[in-house]
Structure formats: C-alpha cells, structure tokens
Amino acid sequence: MQADEMALWSDRLVLASLAALSACLVTYAVAAALAARSAGRAPAPILVGGPEALTASPAPVTSGDRANALRPAGTWLMASGAVLLVAAVVARGLAASRVPWGNMYEFGLTASAAVAVTFLVVRRGRRVDVVAPWVAALVLVLLGVSVTSLYTPVDDLVPVLDSTWLVVHVAAAIVAGALFTVGALATLAQMVLSRGGREGRGSSELGDLAHTVHLVAFPIWTFAVIAGAVWAENAWGRYWGWDPKETWAFITWVLYAAHLHALATGGWRRRAGWLAVAGFAAFLFNFFGVNIWIPGLHSYAGV
Amino acid sequence: MGWGRWAWRRLTSMRTAVVLLILLAVAAVPGSLLPQRGVASDPAAVALFYRDNPNLAPWLDRLYLFDVYAAPWFAAVYLLLLVSMTGCVLPRCACLWREVTAQPPAAPRRLEREDAHARLTVEEASASLTAAAAHLRSRRFRVVETDGEVRAEKGHVRELGNLAFHLSLLVLLVGVAGGRLFGYEGRVAVVEGSTFTNIASSYDALTRAPLADPADLEPLEFTLRSFDAQFETSGPRLGEPRSFTAILDWVTSDGAGTTEVRPNQPFDANGTKFFLTGHGYAPQITVRDGRGDVAASGPVIFLPQDQAFTSDGVVKVPDARPTPVALEGLFLPTAARGADGIDVSAYPGLVNPALLLTAYSGDLGLDDGGAQSVYTLDLDGLVEVTGDDGDRWRATIAPGETVRLPDGLGTVTFDGVTRFANFQVARDPGKEISLVAALLLLMGLSVSLGVPRRRVWVRRVDDATVEVGWRHLGRRRCADSDSAALTAALEHDPDNHPESAT
Numbered sequence: 158m159q160a161d162e163m164a165l166w167s168d169r170l171v172l173a174s175l176a177a178l179s180a181c182l183v184t185y186a187v188a189a190a191l192a193a194r195s196a197g198r199a200p201a202p203i204l205v206g207g208p209e210a211l212t213a214s215p216a217p218v219t220s221g222d223r224a225n226a227l228r229p230a231g232t233w234l235m236a237s238g239a240v241l242l243v244a245a246v247v248a249r250g251l252a253a254s255r256v257p258w259g260n261m262y263e264f265g266l267t268a269s270a271a272v273a274v275t276f277l278v279v280r281r282g283r284r285v286d287v288v289a290p291w292v293a294a295l296v297l298v299l300l301g302v303s304v305t306s307l308y309t310p311v312d313d314l315v316p317v318l319d320s321t322w323l324v325v326h327v328a329a330a331i332v333a334g335a336l337f338t339v340g341a342l343a344t345l346a347q348m349v350l351s352r353g354g355r356e357g358r359g360s361s362e363l364g365d366l367a368h369t370v371h372l373v374a375f376p377i378w379t380f381a382v383i384a385g386a387v388w389a390e391n392a393w394g395r396y397w398g399w400d401p402k403e404t405w406a407f408i409t410w411v412l413y414a415a416h417l418h419a420l421a422t423g424g425w426r427r428r429a430g431w432l433a434v435a436g437f438a439a440f441l442f443n444f445f446g447v448n449i450w451i452p453g454l455h456s457y458a459g460v
Numbered sequence: 461m462g463w464g465r466w467a468w469r470r471l472t473s474m475r476t477a478v479v480l481l482i483l484l485a486v487a488a489v490p491g492s493l494l495p496q497r498g499v500a501s502d503p504a505a506v507a508l509f510y511r512d513n514p515n516l517a518p519w520l521d522r523l524y525l526f527d528v529y530a531a532p533w534f535a536a537v538y539l540l541l542l543v544s545m546t547g548c549v550l551p552r553c554a555c556l557w558r559e560v561t562a563q564p565p566a567a568p569r570r571l572e573r574e575d576a577h578a579r580l581t582v583e584e585a586s587a588s589l590t591a592a593a594a595h596l597r598s599r600r601f602r603v604v605e606t607d608g609e610v611r612a613e614k615g616h617v618r619e620l621g622n623l624a625f626h627l628s629l630l631v632l633l634v635g636v637a638g639g640r641l642f643g644y645e646g647r648v649a650v651v652e653g654s655t656f657t658n659i660a661s662s663y664d665a666l667t668r669a670p671l672a673d674p675a676d677l678e679p680l681e682f683t684l685r686s687f688d689a690q691f692e693t694s695g696p697r698l699g700e701p702r703s704f705t706a707i708l709d710w711v712t713s714d715g716a717g718t719t720e721v722r723p724n725q726p727f728d729a730n731g732t733k734f735f736l737t738g739h740g741y742a743p744q745i746t747v748r749d750g751r752g753d754v755a756a757s758g759p760v761i762f763l764p765q766d767q768a769f770t771s772d773g774v775v776k777v778p779d780a781r782p783t784p785v786a787l788e789g790l791f792l793p794t795a796a797r798g799a800d801g802i803d804v805s806a807y808p809g810l811v812n813p814a815l816l817l818t819a820y821s822g823d824l825g826l827d828d829g830g831a832q833s834v835y836t837l838d839l840d841g842l843v844e845v846t847g848d849d850g851d852r853w854r855a856t857i858a859p860g861e862t863v864r865l866p867d868g869l870g871t872v873t874f875d876g877v878t879r880f881a882n883f884q885v886a887r888d889p890g891k892e893i894s895l896v897a898a899l900l901l902l903m904g905l906s907v908s909l910g911v912p913r914r915r916v917w918v919r920r921v922d923d924a925t926v927e928v929g930w931r932h933l934g935r936r937r938c939a940d941s942d943s944a945a946l947t948a949a950l951e952h953d954p955d956n957h958p959e960s961a962t
Binding site for chain 1: 474475477478481482484485488490491492493498503525528529636645692695696697700701702703704722724726733735737884885886888891894895898899901902905906909
C-alpha cells in the first residue's frame with residue numbers, strides 16, 4: 158500500500174474511533190441518568206437481598222436494570238474505539254515509516270489511544286465504572302483537539318528528532334501521561350464521591366485504582382525524564398539546561414513526588430489528591446502550554 | 461539544645477518534606493515563564509526583555525528572576541530539602557540495618573486485628589505449622605519457628621530501594637556540582653574550509669566553571685571540510701530542515717581522521733564533544749579600495765534571522781585607502797519580493813542568492829582599543845554613503861557580480877557563497893556520576909514502589925485449629941494469591957500446592 162493511502166486510512170480510522178467514542182459517551186450518559194433515576198426511586202441498592210432473593214422473585218424491569226444493561230455496551234464501544242485508535246496509530250506509523258509521535262498531532266493521537274487502552278486495562282477487576290464516562294469524554298476532547306487544531310500531514314522528521322531516543326523518551330512520556338490521566342480522573346472522582354459522604358460507593362476502590370496507577374506511572378515518568386536527559390546530552394551537549402520543557406517535566410515530577418509523600422504524611426492524606434491533580438495539570442501544561450506559548454529548544458515539534 | 465533538637469525534628473519531618481517539595485515545584489515555575497540567562501535557546505532573550513520592560517526588568521533582576529536556577533532562594537529550597545531528606549533517611553538506614561539483622565518479631569496477641577486474618581481447621585496443627593514454615597521459606601520469607609508459632613517477614617528490599625532512591629539524589633547533586641565546578645561550555649561558528657584550534661581565543665563564547673583549569677582545553681584542531689543542509693522542497697512544510705551534515709578533518713593528540721557530525725551525532729575528542737547546533741551562510745566578499753588594492757577578502761559570517769535564512773552581517777574594511785569603509789548587508793539565499801515590496805528570503809536553500817548592501821565611510825573605531833562585535837557596526841564616527849541622487853546608496857548583487865561604491869570609495873565583489881556551522885562545545889566531568897545517580901535513583905524507586913513488604917504469623921490455637929494474620933507494611937494491600945497459597949499449604953491441599961500456586 159502507498160504511504161499516502163496509509164495516511165488516509167489512519168485519518169479514516171481516527172474518524173471511526175471518534176464516532177465509536179461519541180456513542181460510548183452517550184451510552185454511559187444514558188446509563189448514568191437511568192441509574193440516578195432508579196437511585197431516586199429506590200434508595201436501597203439492588204443486590205441487597207443477595208443471590209437467593211434474585212432467583213426467588215423475578216423483579217420487574219426497572220431503570221436501574223436498564224442502566225446495568227447499558228454499561229457493558231458502553232465499555233464495548235470504548236474498547237472498539239480504542240482498537241480503532243490503535244489501528245490509526247499503527248497506520249500513521251507505517252505511512253511515515255517511523256514511530257508515530259514526531260509532532261503534536263501524532264503525540265495527541267497516540268496519547269488518546271494510550272489513555273483509552275490504559276483505562277480498559279486497569280478497570281478490569283475493579284468497580285470503577287463511575288469514571289468511565291469521564292475517560293471517554295477526555296479521550297474525545299484530546300482526539301478532537303488533535304484532529305481539528307493540531308493536524309499535520311505525514312512528513313519526515315526534523316533532523317534533531319531523528320534519534321532512537323525519540324522512540325524511548327517519547328514512548329515513556331506517553332505511557333506515563335496515560336497513567337497520570339487515568340490517575341487524575343480517578344482521584345477527582347474519588348474526591349467528589351467522598352465529599353458527598355458516599356464512601357461506600359466505590360470511592361475506596363477509586364482511591365486504590367488511583368494509587369496503583371500513580372505508583373506505576375511515577376517510575377515510568379522518572380525514566381522518561383532520565384531518557385530525555387541522556388538524549389539532551391547527546392544532542393545539545395548538556396543533560397539538563399532548564400529549557401521550559403525540562404522545567405515543567407521537573408515540576409511534574411516534584412508534584413507527584415510530593416503527592417506520594419503526602420499519602421504517607423499524617424494530616425495530608427486529603428490534600429494529597431490535590432497534589433496529584435496539580436501534577437497532572439503541570440503535565441498537561443508541558444504538552445500544550447509549553448509547546449504553544451513558550452519558546453524553547455523543544456519548539457520544533459510542529460504545532 | 462532542646463530548641464535545636466526540636467528544629468531538627470521539624471526539618472526532618474515528612475510534613476516539612478512535603479511542604480518543601482511543593483515550594484520547589486512553585487519556585488521552578490518563574491524560570492520557565494521569564495527569559496533566563498545561560499539557557500541555551502536564545503542568549504539575547506534577557507537583553508530583549510530589558511529593552512521592552514525597562515522599568516520592570518531591574519526589579520526582576522534584583523530578585524534573581526532572570527537566573528532562577530542559580531538564585532539563592534532556589535538553592536535554599538533544594539538544599540533545605542536535601543538536608544531534610546538526609547536527616548530523615550540516615551536514621552532509617554540504621555533502622556533498616558537493625559531490622560535486617562534482627563529476627564521477625566513475635567506475633568501480636570490479637571491476630572484478628574491485622575490486615576488479613578483467618579482461622580483454619582486442620583488435621584494436625586503442628587504439622588501445618590511446619591508446612592507453613594516450609595512454604596514461606598520457599599517464597600523467600602525470612603522465617604522463625606517457635607513452639608506454636610511461625611513468624612515470617614518479606615520485603616526489606618523495599619526499604620532498601622527507598623533509601624537508595626533518596627541517597628542517589630545526593631549523588632546526583634555531586635554529579636551536577638562536578639559539571640558546574642570543573643566543566644566548560646563554549647560556542648563557535650566555523651566557516652567551510654577554515655580551521656578551528658581548541659584554545660580559548662578561538663571561541664565566540666566560552667563559559668568556564670570556577671575551578672576549571674584554563675590550560676585544560678583538549679589539544680585538538682579541525683577543519684570544516686564541508687557542510688551540507690537539506691530542506692523540504694515541497695508541501696506545507698516547505699523549507700523545514702531535513703538533514704544537516706558537517707564533515708570534519710581533525711587532528712588530536714591521538715592521531716588524525718575524518719568524521720561526519722550531525723544533530724544527535726557529535727564529534728567526541730577525548731570527552732570534549734562538539735555538537736552541531738546550527739548553521740548559516742558566509743558570503744565570500746572582496747572589497748577593493750579607492751586605489752584598486754584588495755583591502756578585504758574572504759567569507760563573512762551572516763547571522764540567520766528567520767526560518768528562511770534571511771541573514772545579516774557587516775564587513776569592516778579599516779585598511780581601505782584613502783577612506784576606510786564598512787558595509788552592512790542582508791543575505792538572501794532565495795531572494796523574493798515580499799508583499800510589502802521588501803526583499804526577503806523565501807526558502808532556506810540556495811536557489812536565488814542575493815546580497816543587499818549599504819555602506820558607511822569614516823572612522824570604524826577599531827584603533828581605540830575598545831572591544832567590538834564582528835557582527836555589528838559602531839556607528840559613531842561613520843557617515844552613510846549616499847548615491848548621486850542624494851538618497852542612501854543601496855545595491856543588490858548576485859554571485860560573480862561586482863558593484864562600484866560611490867565617491868570613488870572602491871568596489872565590492874560577491875565571489876560566492878560558503879556555509880558556516882555552529883558548534884556547541886561541552887565538557888562535563890560530572891556527567892558520568894549524574895548518570896550513575898540517575899540509574900540508581902530509577903532502580904531504587906522501582907523497587908521501593910513495586911516490592912510489597914509484609915509480615916505474617918501462623919499460630920496454633922488448638923490441635924485442629926491454626927490462626928493466620930497478615931500485616932502490610934506499606935499502603936498497598938498485597939496480592940491475595942499469597943494468602944491463598946499459604947492457606948492451601950496449611951490445609952495440605954494437593955491441588956493447590958505451593959509449587960503450583962501462582
């Protein structure tokens with residue numbers, strides 16, 4: 158297949174994925190609305206009677222049941238969106254004959270795929286579907302911004318990016334970023350839920366998810382920063398120069414370090430969540446703000 | 461004495477560490493928003509900011525806001541943090557040592573208060589205890605068996621990783637300080653065909669650390685044999701760089717050779733590295749003076765001003781007789797008439813090269829001993845050369861063309877175009893230490909966040925009952941598979957034997 162045809166297929170797959178994720182978001186939204194309605198009518202949780210109660214008297218179909226039936230459909234739609242996205246990323250890489258993260262559009266595309274895949278992996282075995290719509294919404298926004306504002310046709314790399322460290326450093330940053338994203342959403346959801354005093358409704362499982370994700374993400378982010386420093390030494394002759402991109406990577410690292418320390422500090426456990434969210438905000442600013450508004454050595458990425 | 465102890469406790473507490481970490485993150489922010497001295501992307505940024513904000517800039521400067529990462533207040537935050545951390549970590553090292561050399565502690569009285577607890581009915585309690593001890597040993601727990609109780613513990617390496625991570629930050633500080641105290645960094649532009657000799661006066665800029673030995677520059681020289689640049693020739697990214705290659709013929713104390721230098725592929729001469737960081741054009745210009753003698757000849761570096769390599773430069777001809785001359789020029793590799801009627805370069809490659817000149821005559825001020833940039837003219841004492849119409853004299857010439865200056869000042873010939881390459885030169889004797897520290901940091905971090913630490917006790921209640929209690933010494937609950945496998949071992953279940961358990 159020709160390279161430009163491959164690029165076209167990548168674009169089509171992105172559009173298909175946008176459609177699947179939109180459908181996913183609508184499905185989740187309807188499920189959430191139905192669940193809220195049923196919670197309003199019957200405050201008692203559905204499975205309170207235990208399995209015997211369910212088999213003994215088949216209950217009439219309620220909006221809560223419909224919500225429960227819709228949620229797996231939403232998850233399936235998200236999974237198909239993720240598969241389409243991964244295919245789009247692969248097609249983009251084949252079209253360019255290099256790793257598909259050589260400019261901001263490609264970074265946004267690959268990061269969207271990474272967030273969706275990461276969430277689908279970490280949700281297994283956990284009751285954390287309350288954040289699923291938010292993950293879908295965030296992936297949609299990121300992908301939408303990438304397609305509408307950051308899109309660039311397939312092209313070769315600028316010479317300074319032509320290095321194996323591009324593969325290692327940026328891949329690590331994308332994986333860590335996807336984990337940070339899921340961690341931040343879970344943290345926010347947990348803080349909202351526990352503020353309402355509804356501790357039992359999955360808030361501790363959300364906290365556990367966020368903590369696990371952050372524990373995995375932090376070493377990967379550390380590795381991404383170190384790999385970046387090695388690359389910088391190889392390209393510019395110094396491993397750390399306080400370039401804005403480096404500075405914000407450092408700020409992100411320090412905020413997440415503060416988050417992990419705060420979790421183990423008496424009186425700081427509640428505030429720890431805000432530190433994780435601040436770390437994620439610094440990560441986002443590093444990708445969008447630094448690339449777009451601040452001149453620096455990393456400004457070649459082709460906005 | 462008591463007050464000092466209180467202050468030390470406060471400083472080394474986790475709460476202080478969290479606050480200092482937040483402070484460090486906040487303190488790093490202004491340096492990314494304001495221009496910084498010594499940050500590579502644009503050396504003129506601070507001067508430009510001063511010009512645009514003449515009232516604000518001196519105040520920011522007094523607060524070290526143009527040197528954030530060398531500021532005393534920034535250093536105060538990270539040094540306090542490192543002291544706080546060391547004060548916290550060293551006692552923990554001693555504590556870890558005591559724990560590793562000690563036996564796992566005795567079971568607490570009430571095992572049901574632990575993180576996980578089970579009461580199991582077994583055939584014979586003492587046999588089950590023996591089986592549990594064997595099982596835990598096979599899972600690399602440290603095990604102590606007493607009468608009626610098995611005590612086991614695993615995961616000290618978690619704390620070891622944690623301590624290694626924190627101490628590696630001190631090693632990193634040593635590595636960074638090594639570079640800051642003993643290294644040097646320089647910049648030099650080398651024209652095709654010319655030779656660079658590694659002595660201080662050859663550099664356009666050379667920053668040496670306070671303790672670096674001035675005689676320590678690596679003895680070497682190289683000639684830039686050629687420089688090649690390729691640009692995108694079509695499409696929306698027209699003119700974007702695609703490849704740069706510089707070919708160097710070098711001589712060092714080890715011998716001689718030829719090396720290709722590209723971005724990401726520096727020339728390494730015994731630890732002094734030459735990085736290709738930029739390039740530009742050096743038009744070859746010959747100036748004949750009013751008497752017809754050659755007063756200046758050769759390539760002149762013109763500094764690029766934009767992505768399409770519109771470049772400007774000056775030619776100083778103090779030796780021109782009877783009148784010294786200076787030329788100010790704009791070089792366009794691909795000249796095109798812009799929308800507003802001004803000539804600009806449309807493409808960074810050499811498609812339609814043109815040199816736009818204006819001239820001055822008079823005293824160049826080179827003899828009064830003051831330092832002058834080779835890229836700018838000191839206009840004091842110079843007079844604009846005007847044409848016959850009384851307007852400022854201007855000329856546009858292509859390679860091979862010669863133009864006559866008014867008033868019998870002489871002629872200017874544009875002989876051709878050569879390129880120059882910019883090299884960033886760096887020697888950092890601390891970087892290997894920093895790399896080792898970074899790897900240690902990464903390993904320590906992965907271990908301390910990835911390895912769970914727990915204790916388990918198995919106690920005989922009566923002949924047919926044992927009690928199991930798990931304690932997690934960390935925030936994360938450990939995998940259920942461990943407790944399931946232990947339960948299976950206690951019950952002698954052949955289907956769930958420890959060796960087959962996952």
